[in-house]
Amino acid sequence: MKKLLSASLVLLATLFAGTAVAAENSSYPLGQRSIFSDRATAERLHPVGSVCVEGEECGAQVAAAEEGSGEPRSGEQVYNSGCAACHASGAAGAPKLGDAAAWAPRIDKGMETLVKHAYEGFNAMPAKGMCADCSEEEIHAAVEYIVGQSK
Numbered sequence: 001m002k003k004l005l006s007a008s009l010v011l012l013a014t015l016f017a018g019t020a021v022a023a024e025n026s027s028y029p030l031g032q033r034s035i036f037s038d039r040a041t042a043e044r045l046h047p048v049g050s051v052c053v054e055g056e057e058c059g060a061q062v063a064a065a066e067e068g069s070g071e072p073r074s075g076e077q078v079y080n081s082g083c084a085a086c087h088a089s090g091a092a093g094a095p096k097l098g099d100a101a102a103w104a105p106r107i108d109k110g111m112e113t114l115v116k117h118a119y120e121g122f123n124a125m126p127a128k129g130m131c132a133d134c135s136e137e138e139i140h141a142a143v144e145y146i147v148g149q150s151k
């Protein structure tokens with residue numbers, strides 16, 4: 001009995017140590033993440049990525065999974081979890097993703113202006129597309145994604 005008890009204690013200790021290491025890795029600042037945490041992140045994201053080929057809901061799930069990890073979300077993730085609300089349907093007069101004719105005159109204004117308008121707001125386009133926790137980098141990536149899909 002004693003032996004069994006100590007064996008399970010060792011197992012518990014091992015589990016605990018594993019959790020502690022994982023927690024430590026995930027708090028690495030950008031650019032300093034160990035290969036272990038990157039691999040763990042890849043493994044965690046893999047099932048979602050392999051099942052979801054396309055679709056807004058999947059994108060939102062990936063964005064949710066990424067939240068709090070300290071990594072900037074990709075343009076596609078930000079688009080799917082926020083911008084798509086208007087830019088997929090054209091709600092509120094938003095130029096639709098993929099509508100080259102609607103985007104051409106906007107693209108002519110230059111990326112800098114488009115990112116500024118997306119970040120600060122522009123007429124019915126709300127600041128940051130209502131993504132309150134989006135960084136400028138993430139908004140920039142989302143604009144790049146929209147523009148890239150609308151040429």
Ligand code: HEC
Pocket residue numbers: 078079082083084085086087091092093094095106109113114115117118122123124125126128129130131139142143146
């Ligand atoms: C509530 C609806 C709504 C959401 C959400 C939204 N947009 Fe917009 N967006 C608009 C509308 C409406 C316009 C057109 C504004 C105009 O030209 O008067 C627009 C225009 C733009 C433009 C063109 C600006 C220009 O100078 O022509 C960009 C770029 C843009 N949105 C990016 C984004 C990004 C990136 C997101 C997500 C982070 C987003 N939008 C979310 C409604 C929205």
